[in-house]
Amino acid sequence: MLNRRNFLKTSAGMLAGFYAFDVKALWAKEKSLGRIGVQLYSVRSLMEKDFEGTLKKVAALGYKEVEFAGYYERKPQDIKKLLDDLGIKAPAAHQGLAVFEQKLEWLLETAATLGHKYLVCPWLSPEMRTSIDTYKKLAASFNKFGEACQKAGVHFAYHNHDFEFETVDGQIPYDVLLAETDPKLVYMEIDLYWIKKAGKDVFAYFEKAPGRYALCHVKDMDENGKMMEVGKGKIDFGKIFAQAQQAGLKHFFVEHDQPVDPLQSITASMHHLKALKF
DSSP: OOOHHHHHHHHHHHHHHHHHHHHHHHHHOOOOOSSOEEEGGGGHHHHHHOHHHHHHHHHHTTOOEEEESOOTTOOHHHHHHHHHHHTOEEEEEEOOHHHHHHOHHHHHHHHHHHTOSEEEEOOOOGGGGSOHHHHHHHHHHHHHHHHHHHHTTOEEEEEOOSGGGSOBTTBOHHHHHHHHSOTTTEEEEEEHHHHHHTTOOHHHHHHHSTTOOOEEEEOEEOTTSOEEOTTSSSOOHHHHHTTHHHHTOOEEEEOOSSOSSHHHHHHHHHHHHHHOOO
């Protein structure tokens, strides 16, 4: 029979052990992605034929966010109603550089209607990549776009391919864009396939420019460099997502540039990401 002293001593030891276990369990708890998004460029062939029906199928797959790559001549108000009816949000949209240069006011008005938080320049034509001076001029333009976006309550971002990591005039253009743009005005949408395709270390860039990668494109790569659905290649997404806080990642968009079967492609990627723990 326990006396009072032994009882208190035993109880204290059990309680300490409980809290020690609880803390370890907390630190060991696996994480998973919350809201998974899709870049609608992946299903563009379907969007062209059936805009509303395709968005309904995307929502039915469990996608909670979409990133637009064109509005297919629909009115922003009509698109917003459809998104609300489907229970999905559109935190980002891609627009060509010429749209930022020539129709920025319209772009900002559209973003306000659709609830975009990020407006992303997705690509540079070959004539825009001819020299480091060209990239520096682009960086200056990006800062101006970023300032205008910030005043309107949204953010400007740039999406990479692999060409930005090819040496030009003895420098890496992507590094120049990072250095020449204001981190308070210009975010980066990191494409996890293309930076891998370029042979660069995504973790080194997270360390070099922490907090700047608010969005990412999630697509896989096989051993031959071919683009694949998420989970069918060799990219360790769990390891990357574990550094989301350092990188600043908030939005994760599945994408495949040239899928054989668009719906099958985004379905397979969704299934893998929903099961992914990191």
